[in-house]
Amino acid sequence: MNPQALRNVPPSSRSYHQVLVKLLRHNGLPQLRKIIDKTLPADLSPILPLLLDDDLKRILSLLIESGKAARVLLEIGRSELKPILDSIDDETLVAVCRSSASDDAADLLDGLDDDRRDAILGRLEASEGAKLESLMVQEEETAGSLMTTEYLALDEEVTVAKAIEAIREYPRKDSFFYVYTVDSDNQLVGVLSLRNLILAGPEAQLKSIMVQNVVRTTIDSTQEEVARVVARYDLLSVPVVDAQNRLVGVVTVDDVLDVIQQEAEEDLFHLAGVGTSDRATSSVRNSFRMRFPWLVVNLATAFIASSVVGLFQGTISQWALLAVFMPVVAGMGGNAGTQTLTVFVRGLAFGELDLRSSWRPVMKELAVGFFNGLGCGILTALVVGFWTGDWRLGVILLVAMVFNLMVAGVAGALVPLILKKFDFDPAISSSIFVTTFTDVIGFFVFLGLGMLVLNNWPL
Amino acid sequence: MNPQALRNVPPSSRSYHQVLVKLLRHNGLPQLRKIIDKTLPADLSPILPLLLDDDLKRILSLLIESGKAARVLLEIGRSELKPILDSIDDETLVAVCRSSASDDAADLLDGLDDDRRDAILGRLEASEGAKLESLMVQEEETAGSLMTTEYLALDEEVTVAKAIEAIREYPRKDSFFYVYTVDSDNQLVGVLSLRNLILAGPEAQLKSIMVQNVVRTTIDSTQEEVARVVARYDLLSVPVVDAQNRLVGVVTVDDVLDVIQQEAEEDLFHLAGVGTSDRATSSVRNSFRMRFPWLVVNLATAFIASSVVGLFQGTISQWALLAVFMPVVAGMGGNAGTQTLTVFVRGLAFGELDLRSSWRPVMKELAVGFFNGLGCGILTALVVGFWTGDWRLGVILLVAMVFNLMVAGVAGALVPLILKKFDFDPAISSSIFVTTFTDVIGFFVFLGLGMLVLNNWPL
Numbered sequence: 008m009n010p011q012a013l014r015n016v017p018p019s020s021r022s023y024h025q026v027l028v029k030l031l032r033h034n035g036l037p038q039l040r041k042i043i044d045k046t047l048p049a050d051l052s053p054i055l056p057l058l059l060d061d062d063l064k065r066i067l068s069l070l071i072e073s074g075k076a077a078r079v080l081l082e083i084g085r086s087e088l089k090p091i092l093d094s095i096d097d098e099t100l101v102a103v104c105r106s107s108a109s110d111d112a113a114d115l116l117d118g119l120d121d122d123r124r125d126a127i128l129g130r131l132e133a134s135e136g137a138k139l140e141s142l143m144v145q146e147e148e149t150a151g152s153l154m155t156t157e158y159l160a161l162d163e164e165v166t167v168a169k170a171i172e173a174i175r176e177y178p179r180k181d182s183f184f185y186v187y188t189v190d191s192d193n194q195l196v197g198v199l200s201l202r203n204l205i206l207a208g209p210e211a212q213l214k215s216i217m218v219q220n221v222v223r224t225t226i227d228s229t230q231e232e233v234a235r236v237v238a239r240y241d242l243l244s245v246p247v248v249d250a251q252n253r254l255v256g257v258v259t260v261d262d263v264l265d266v267i268q269q270e271a272e273e274d275l276f277h278l279a280g281v282g283t284s285d286r287a288t289s290s291v292r293n294s295f296r297m298r299f300p301w302l303v304v305n306l307a308t309a310f311i312a313s314s315v316v317g318l319f320q321g322t323i324s325q326w327a328l329l330a331v332f333m334p335v336v337a338g339m340g341g342n343a344g345t346q347t348l349t350v351f352v353r354g355l356a357f358g359e360l361d362l363r364s365s366w367r368p369v370m371k372e373l374a375v376g377f378f379n380g381l382g383c384g385i386l387t388a389l390v391v392g393f394w395t396g397d398w399r400l401g402v403i404l405l406v407a408m409v410f411n412l413m414v415a416g417v418a419g420a421l422v423p424l425i426l427k428k429f430d431f432d433p434a435i436s437s438s439i440f441v442t443t444f445t446d447v448i449g450f451f452v453f454l455g456l457g458m459l460v461l462n463n464w465p466l
Numbered sequence: 467m468n469p470q471a472l473r474n475v476p477p478s479s480r481s482y483h484q485v486l487v488k489l490l491r492h493n494g495l496p497q498l499r500k501i502i503d504k505t506l507p508a509d510l511s512p513i514l515p516l517l518l519d520d521d522l523k524r525i526l527s528l529l530i531e532s533g534k535a536a537r538v539l540l541e542i543g544r545s546e547l548k549p550i551l552d553s554i555d556d557e558t559l560v561a562v563c564r565s566s567a568s569d570d571a572a573d574l575l576d577g578l579d580d581d582r583r584d585a586i587l588g589r590l591e592a593s594e595g596a597k598l599e600s601l602m603v604q605e606e607e608t609a610g611s612l613m614t615t616e617y618l619a620l621d622e623e624v625t626v627a628k629a630i631e632a633i634r635e636y637p638r639k640d641s642f643f644y645v646y647t648v649d650s651d652n653q654l655v656g657v658l659s660l661r662n663l664i665l666a667g668p669e670a671q672l673k674s675i676m677v678q679n680v681v682r683t684t685i686d687s688t689q690e691e692v693a694r695v696v697a698r699y700d701l702l703s704v705p706v707v708d709a710q711n712r713l714v715g716v717v718t719v720d721d722v723l724d725v726i727q728q729e730a731e732e733d734l735f736h737l738a739g740v741g742t743s744d745r746a747t748s749s750v751r752n753s754f755r756m757r758f759p760w761l762v763v764n765l766a767t768a769f770i771a772s773s774v775v776g777l778f779q780g781t782i783s784q785w786a787l788l789a790v791f792m793p794v795v796a797g798m799g800g801n802a803g804t805q806t807l808t809v810f811v812r813g814l815a816f817g818e819l820d821l822r823s824s825w826r827p828v829m830k831e832l833a834v835g836f837f838n839g840l841g842c843g844i845l846t847a848l849v850v851g852f853w854t855g856d857w858r859l860g861v862i863l864l865v866a867m868v869f870n871l872m873v874a875g876v877a878g879a880l881v882p883l884i885l886k887k888f889d890f891d892p893a894i895s896s897s898i899f900v901t902t903f904t905d906v907i908g909f910f911v912f913l914g915l916g917m918l919v920l921n922n923w924p925l
Contacts, residue, residue: 045679049698174664183661184643184702201660202642205633220504238727239508241720243643243702260719261700267723268697271730272812278734279808280801287813287827287879294834298805302842305801310849312793323786327779330789334771334796334905341800342739342764346757349738353731354746368746375753383761390769420746446793 023050024057031062043069051075052082060094067099077107077115085118092119101130104139110155110262113142150233151226153266154247154256161213163188163196168209174201187221187246187254188213195223195246195254223248226255230266235358237263274352277434278345280305308439312337312446319454322461328395329457332404336453339383340411340445347372347419348441352434355427362424369420376416380409399460407453411445418444482509483516490521502528510534511541519553526558536566536574544577551578560589563598569614569721572601609692610685612725613706613715620672622647622655627668633660646680646705646713647672654682654705654713682707685714689725694817696722733811736893737804739764767898771796771905778913781920787854788916791863795912798842799870799904806831806878807900811893814886821883828879835875839868858919866912870904877903 030039043051043066051070058066070076080088080103092100092115104112104127116124116139128136138156145151159177161170170186177183186204188197197217207216223246224233237245237260247256269283276283282297289297316323316333323330351368354360360368387408388401422440423433489498502510502525510529517525529535539547539562551559551574563571563586575583575598587595597615604610618636620629629645636642645663647656656676666675682705683692696704696719706715728742735742741756748756775782775792782789810827813819819827846867847860881899882892 045677047681047699171664174661184659200643201664202633205630205660205664218504222506238720238723240506243719260702260723261697264697264700264719264723264726268726268730271727271734275730275734275737275812276808279737279804281805281808285805285809287809287819287824287830289830291830291833291837294809294830295837298802298834299838299841301805302798302801302838303845305797306794306842306845309794309797312797313790316790316793320786320790323789324783327783327786327789330782330786330792331772331775331779333789333792334775334909335765335768337793337796338764338768338771338901338905339761342761343757345738346740346744346760349735349740350744350746350753353734360746365746371746371748371750371753374750375757378750378754379758379761382758383765386762386765442797446797450793 024054027054027066028058028062031065040069040072043075044073048075048078048082051079055079055083055091056087063091063094064099067095067103071099071102071106074106076103077111081111081114088118097123097126097130100127104131105135108155108157109138109142110153113139117143146227148230149226150224150228150230150247150258151256153230153233153258153262154226155259156256158185158187158246158254158257159183160187160189160193160195160254163190163212163214163217165213166209167204167207167211167213167216170199170204170213171209174204184243186213187257188217189254193253195221195248195252197221198246221246224258225250231270231356231358233258234263234266234270238267270356274356274434277432278349278352278438280438304439308443308446311443312450315447315450316454318451319458322454322458326457326461328397328400329454329461332391332400333450333453335387335404336407336411336449337446339408340415340449341442343376343379343412344415344419344441344445345438347375347416348423348437351420351423352437355423355433360424362428365420365424369417369424372416372420373413374416376413377409379416380412383412384408399464400457403453403456403460407449407456410452411449414448415441415445483513486513486525487517487521490524499528499531502534503532507534507537507541510538514538514542514550515546522550522553523558526554526562530558530561530565533565535562536570540570540573547577556582556585556589559586563590564594567614567616568597568601569612572598576602605686607689608685609683609687609689609706609717610715612689612692612717612721613685614718615715617646617705617713617716618642619646619648619652619654619713622649622671622673622676624672625668626663626666626670626672626675629658629663629672630668633663643702645672646716647676648713652712654680654707654711656680657705680705683717684709690729690815690817692717693722693725693729697726729815733815733893736891737808737811737897739897763898764901767902767905770902771909774906774909775913777910778917781913781917785916785920787856787859788913788920791850791859792909792912794846794863795866795870795908796905798867799874799908800901802835802838802871803874803878803900803904804897806834806875807882807896810879810882811896814882814892819883821887824879824883828876828883831875831879832872833875835872836868838875839871842871843867856925858923858925859916862912862915862919866908866915869911870908873907874900874904 027039027042029035055063055066067076070079080091083091104116116127119127128140131139142152142156159173161173174186184201186199186201187195188199190196197214197219198221199213199217203216222236222240222242224236226247226249233245236242242260244257244259246254247258249255273283276285280298280301285294285297351360384405388405391404392398392401418441423437426433426437486498486501514522514525526535529538539550542550563575575586578586587599590598601611601615618632620632633645643660645658645660646654647658649655656673656678657680658672658676662675681695681699681701683695685706685708692704695701701719703716703718705713706717708714732742735744739757739760744753744756810819843864847864850863851857851860877900882896885892885896
């Protein structure tokens with residue numbers, strides 16, 4: 008939340024690094040301070056891993072001075088951050104925490120070993136340490152874990168002139184845009200934008216110009232709920248209250264941006280059976296570890312499908328042509344099931360659906376499955392009829408296709424609804440169940456029909 | 467971008483509707499005005515489709531007064547908005563456009579027929595109409611199409627006192643948080659937060675307190691690029707400049723939030739072969755139309771797989787057991803391919819990858835495929851060996867699995883890279899190509915090996 012910036016194209020970290028080191032070595036402190044003040048955290052962070060210990064220490068003290076230290080450190084990837092944190096002494100880390108927003112400081116301490124974290128917390132002032140500890144015990148992925156405890160809250164009785172004085176004295180270096188108002192019991196009662204303050208007369212009381220009934224979120228709201236509120240109302244930040252409606256923190260839109268990115272991506276990765284930290288650039292070892300378990304689970308379900316096919320081994324040795332069209336039955340069921348699944352998983356993520364009220368959408372999937380099955384089935388029957396000259400096979404495939412795509416539709420809709428109902432993440436395990444359903448039922452209907460028709464209805 | 471709000475839980479639109487209509491009918495205009503002023507657009511929009519024409523007209527005039535009309539209308543779903551826009555007369559629509567932010571007005575006009583749009587534009591003041599037209603001709607999904615042309619830009623020579631006066635006189639009802647500074651040639655030279663203005667002395671010139679070298683984006687940048695800049699630097703808004711570095715607009719974080727949500731979702735839906743507007747609540751007809759074409763394309767590729775199996779019909783009628791394990795080969799190849807594909811499609815979306823520099827990631831997928839294939843292959847060989855007692859089959863499956871998962875890894879990586887290189891959306895068509903590869907090669911290797919081994923290596 009900072010309008011400062013160097014320039015649009017991020018500077019090459021290497022040449023940047025050389026400039027910084029040169030200034031450090033030749034006592035160019037004032038220039039160095041100026042550069043660091045002007046550069047955004049995301050552009051400074053790539054340099055830190057390149058610095059020698061002594062240089063790092065001096066740059067850090069400048070970052071602490073500018074209030075950016077924790078933000079810059081947090082922009083560094085986890086694997087590179089560890090050795091840097093190890094090389095920083097406790098005293099410096101304490102100073103980093105003191106100079107930074109509490110949510111950033113808490114995130115930074117979260118990355119340390121328990122012993123070290125306790126040591127740092129012990130060296131902070133009691134109130135500051137308690138604040139960070141209270142942030143660290145918040146349940147993950149809730150408003151409590153996203154919020155900062157640095158915000159400006161003033162009594163509603165205060166005048167605009169006093170409020171502007173408070174803004175002048177407010178130590179936080181980050182920009183901020185709202186002032187919250189509370190009553191004598193610290194209950195959240197209103198909000199003002201800085202523009203409201205500029206427009207009002209100096210003697211007006213805040214309560215006469217503030218907006219009442221602020222959109223708020225509770226400390227135990229999930230991060231998805233927080234993101235939904237911020238997106239729905241186009242907010243820049245949302246105040247967080249406890250069960251007694253007392254103001255305890257603020258979640259800013261930059262953190263919500265990260266949540267939204269992360270949630271949509273999680274669904275995508277989970278549906279494909281990939282870990283959310285799996286990247287094209289991950290090591291072979293890490294990618295193997297993240298993907299192998301999912302493949303083994305799928306292997307187990309593939310064997311279930313195999314055992315269904317096994318029931319019809321005799322029929323297949325008599326009519327090998329049935330085996331030729333097995334990929335069509337399985338493939339189409341899987342594809343149709345995945346389509347429905349994706350729509351329902353996203354519907355659940357947006358809170359648009361629940362099991363109880365979803366009778367109509369499920370019936371709709373049955374209908375869509377019927378029409379898709381009929382369309383694809385007729386095409387298949389025509390192709391197979393002309394290809395093999397055996398029109399019985401075409402009819403078998405048509406019936407199996409309609410049946411299988413209806414199953415795919417209902418399973419693709421019901422499986423995620425049921426998983427969600429029992430508090431499982433529908434994105435993670437739905438596709439296993441759905442493809443098992445479509446494979447088992449698809450093969451059973453196709454091969455079973457094949458056995459019946461081909462044995463009893465000679466050409 | 468508005469701190470106003472009614473309360474956290476969105477009120478039921480139906481009871482809300484009743485209150486509003488009662489106030490309308492009993493001349494409760496002052497109260498009505500107060501309610502509308504306090505209520506956020508997202509909460510007002512569900513009521514509009516419930517109103518009769520006369521009521522709608524009166525509510526709209528209050529919305530126009532409060533500057534919210536376009537935002538409220540834009541929150542209504544496309545299918546419900548059409549009849550509402552049809553029932554509003556031209557004069558009222560002109561007033562809606564005049565009272566709203568230019569990006570919202572342009573979006574609203576974009577939804578009209580050409581004739582009606584031209585009529586509305588013709589009735590606006592020339593400068594206002596030209597502004598909206600210039601926004602509507604911007605290429606879709608670029609900074610130009612996202613930006614608003616309402617922002618406060620002041621000459622860098624101006625004093626703080628003058629700037630505060632300009633803020634007082636600035637008509638836009640929305641809150642805003644930055645003031646941009648330009649030189650005499652309208653080139654963007656700096657930015658100030660409102661807090662900077664509050665902190666500075668009234669006689670200071672803006673250029674002495676502004677932040678220089680602002681992060682900016684050009685009018686033809688893609689919306690992904692804009693989103694990446696805003697997310698990287700935690701910005702609330704980013705100024706848009708033309709090729710001559712002249713300030714032409716501002717993109718705010720609430721629009722970026724929508725872009726990020728939309729982009730991640732697009733990849734998810736495209737990978738599953740679903741239209742981005744497909745919802746659990748869509749009609750049967752719409753879902754059928756959006757899903758059927760994808761299923762037909764998949765049907766075609768399934769026939770390619772079938773024709774490969776067809777080559778081995780003789781072998782299958784002799785060894786029907788081979789058909790039993792076909793689902794294992796096809797399923798595992800498809801799953802492993804989808805894993806790799808997902809990682810690469812997201813890597814491309816983040817701009818982390820391109821074809822030229824991806825030699826290492828592709829080789830890595832080959833290695834991951836080898837180890838996953840070895841692990842799954844050994845498990846399969848053991849299960850099949852004990853199950854059937856025919857260990858030759860286990861060995862065939864082991865070799866086919868290793869081979870197929872290596873193919874899945876390379877295809878899952880190369881197909882999206884190549885599609886991107888030729889400017890196709892890798893999320894849309896990658897999975898078709900990859901599953902065709904894994905099916906064709908998987909069946910060929912498995913059945914081919916089966917034919918060779920079973921015929922030449924009697925038990």
